[in-house]
Amino acid sequence: MQRTLLLLLLPLLLGCETDPDFLGMDYDASMARLERGDYSFLRDVDPRDFNSERLYGIEDGSGYYVGRIFERKGREQTAFRFHEMQFDSGVEPWAAESALRMVDLAHSRRERERALVAAETVSASTSRYARLALERADLLLSLDRAEEVYGLERYADELPDLHSRLALASLIDGKGERFSDDLRRALRDAASDEGLAKLESRLTSLREPNSTSRGAGSPDESVSIAREVPRAQYDYLAYRAAVADREWTTARHVLDSMHPGTDGVQFVSDGEELTVDNDSVFSRPGIADIRETYFRDGSPRAGAERLSALLDVAPTHIRHYMHESIGRLYRAVSDNRAAVGALRRAMDSSEDAGSYDDALYHYLHAAVSADPIGLVGELAGVLERANEPSRFDESLERLLANIVPARRWDALVRAHSAIREHGSSRSAAQYAVALAGAVRAGLVHLPAERNSGTDGLDELLQPAFEQRESPYYSIVASVMMDRELWALPGERDAERESVAGDDDLLVSGYMQYGLLAEAYRAVYEDDKRTGGAVTEQLAAELARSGQLLFSLRVANRLSRIDDLVVDRDLARLIYPLAYEEEMRAVVEEFDLPLYLFYGLVREESYFDAEIRSWVGATGLAQLMPATAMDVANRLGVSDYDLTDPETNLRFGARYLSDINRSLGNWLGSLAAYNAGQGRVRVWRANRGDLPSILFHEGIPLGETRDYIRKILVSAVNYRHLYDNGTVRDTVLDFFPDLF
Numbered sequence: 001m002q003r004t005l006l007l008l009l010l011p012l013l014l015g016c017e018t019d020p021d022f023l024g025m026d027y028d029a030s031m032a033r034l035e036r037g038d039y040s041f042l043r044d045v046d047p048r049d050f051n052s053e054r055l056y057g058i059e060d061g062s063g064y065y066v067g068r069i070f071e072r073k074g075r076e077q078t079a080f081r082f083h084e085m086q087f088d089s090g091v092e093p094w095a096a097e098s099a100l101r102m103v104d105l106a107h108s109r110r111e112r113e114r115a116l117v118a119a120e121t122v123s124a125s126t127s128r129y130a131r132l133a134l135e136r137a138d139l140l141l142s143l144d145r146a147e148e149v150y151g152l153e154r155y156a157d158e159l160p161d162l163h164s165r166l167a168l169a170s171l172i173d174g175k176g177e178r179f180s181d182d183l184r185r186a187l188r189d190a191a192s193d194e195g196l197a198k199l200e201s202r203l204t205s206l207r208e209p210n211s212t213s214r215g216a217g218s219p220d221e222s223v224s225i226a227r228e229v230p231r232a233q234y235d236y237l238a239y240r241a242a243v244a245d246r247e248w249t250t251a252r253h254v255l256d257s258m259h260p261g262t263d264g265v266q267f268v269s270d271g272e273e274l275t276v277d278n279d280s281v282f283s284r285p286g287i288a289d290i291r292e293t294y295f296r297d298g299s300p301r302a303g304a305e306r307l308s309a310l311l312d313v314a315p316t317h318i319r320h321y322m323h324e325s326i327g328r329l330y331r332a333v334s335d336n337r338a339a340v341g342a343l344r345r346a347m348d349s350s351e352d353a354g355s356y357d358d359a360l361y362h363y364l365h366a367a368v369s370a371d372p373i374g375l376v377g378e379l380a381g382v383l384e385r386a387n388e389p390s391r392f393d394e395s396l397e398r399l400l401a402n403i404v405p406a407r408r409w410d411a412l413v414r415a416h417s418a419i420r421e422h423g424s425s426r427s428a429a430q431y432a433v434a435l436a437g438a439v440r441a442g443l444v445h446l447p448a449e450r451n452s453g454t455d456g457l458d459e460l461l462q463p464a465f466e467q468r469e470s471p472y473y474s475i476v477a478s479v480m481m482d483r484e485l486w487a488l489p490g491e492r493d494a495e496r497e498s499v500a501g502d503d504d505l506l507v508s509g510y511m512q513y514g515l516l517a518e519a520y521r522a523v524y525e526d527d528k529r530t531g532g533a534v535t536e537q538l539a540a541e542l543a544r545s546g547q548l549l550f551s552l553r554v555a556n557r558l559s560r561i562d563d564l565v566v567d568r569d570l571a572r573l574i575y576p577l578a579y580e581e582e583m584r585a586v587v588e589e590f591d592l593p594l595y596l597f598y599g600l601v602r603e604e605s606y607f608d609a610e611i612r613s614w615v616g617a618t619g620l621a622q623l624m625p626a627t628a629m630d631v632a633n634r635l636g637v638s639d640y641d642l643t644d645p646e647t648n649l650r651f652g653a654r655y656l657s658d659i660n661r662s663l664g665n666w667l668g669s670l671a672a673y674n675a676g677q678g679r680v681r682v683w684r685a686n687r688g689d690l691p692s693i694l695f696h697e698g699i700p701l702g703e704t705r706d707y708i709r710k711i712l713v714s715a716v717n718y719r720h721l722y723d724n725g726t727v728r729d730t731v732l733d734f735f736p737d738l739f
Contacts, residue, residue, distance in 0.1 A: 023055075065509055068515055076105050098118070150169065152165075166182045170182045207227055236277075243293055255290060282310075320347075339370075343363035373402075376403070400415070404694050479738065516541060600621070609644075618648070671683070716731070
């Protein structure tokens, strides 16, 4: 792809000057070197030789990008200076981004003072960087300016963790009249983050005999305040700090001594019974810490019992969250019936849509495991109150995977009716396709009032065909309806829109300066909202540099851009002919469809030849060591490297070919490639009489069901893009009995 964005930016960078230099070097020559990642000419650059007026191209972010380059080289002081110059320029979006980097890079007192100014300026100009309030508080505390932390209190509603910084500031500043309130708010509202740990550490140092105060405020006042903190409050803070530091055994020791008392929650410390402020314990962060401690310490049932014992003394407003936490802990030990009861109580006592959805999410998981058919009868009722139906897709898929093997077609009809009315479009599509498969096989007869169109199925399948959350169900519905699929990529009608917003400018600049890794992180990890032109250019650049894994991740994000048409050019980035020579050789050797094997390898590894899964599967075709050894013996190979693309593809192709000869169809073979032949033989023994479309939905492993879906979508696209095959033929490779 031509570098349209670079050409558009060059006139802005060059302006009216002649023969400009960049950091002492010819501009064109330096930019060419930067773009290909050659930074050697920057080795002797001294930032003291420049300022924001003299640094060429600073109006287009040169200071920011050079700063990022020096960060790569580990020259943090030099990087800080260039970011400082960029911030001083005031040109966005780079000034704000440089301010963020200054906060992270600041070490010396001067740097921290400058970073604080930058953070304050950015916070005042935009709400986009609200979390800078925490960074500002930490900088102020490190600069002995504790009293200024109070000015950040306006952010506390949005950033509850800020309460711990406010409490620390009031302790250091000797503000006894507000310290107890700040500490109480920190324990009530703050999540268990480093702020609570810092606060506890500071309090400990001041409570010890002969300790001296550090920082601003009167030493005598802050020491006095620390020693007057009630023992119960101090110990409870130490427990919350232990959670923040992930010291689960220490935290569990405190919780084991907790019990309800007449005046609040009590626990024993050094043989003394102490009462803790109810507001501290009975808050969402407080309950979450109890749940997390028992879960992480390996005793979730004890945690459920501990929370249950506290219910009688808990305020009404927090009981729904306690019931949810109890249910989640019972789920962790697979006591799903106990979990269902607790989670139902959480749903019934929820006071807002978000709390209801949280409880319902865990309730559905537990109910599917406890009594899937019983759940069908109440499905419409519990889904009717749901706020975000897509949150429950996974649970509803598990429900379907229980209904199908049980051959409860009456339950399938009722579940489809409930989900069509109250579920997401993705779940509705899944149940519609499954129901249509059952109708085709004569297992279900549609109600008379729904019979319309071709054999009564068009009305049933139309929503599945039209929805866009799941390409798989659109594809299958199109074949079942004998309709042309709307989603297939065609030719490009027009060029993508060029640079539009700040995020586009930021990411296109990364590419211009050869900072592909930073561009990738901005789009994929930091969720910068780049438009179609920049996102596609980044995917293409990553592909050209051989980083196919990152390229595919970025290209897939293009589907989230509203109204973006996926044409053939973009589709070839999403479904590239990677390792084409090796792929064509192995599919010819082992008589495999090229499009199908490409679909498998793409979904297994995203074409990362050195990738290794947590279970040890390695390389492009994700082969387990034992499998690879077995295939090597069959091929007569004794010395091999699974990270070598040719070797890995050849072994994977041979393994898939052998499975297919044994099982006789691609659906079973691909399922076996993912889950093992032994499992598939058991599934076929129990479900082999089901139509293939229902066999797939009844596979008990969610990973394998999703694996089949992903490969089918990939295979359809590969065949359409490179072999001119039809969607129908590819779907029938997977489900030959669909007609």
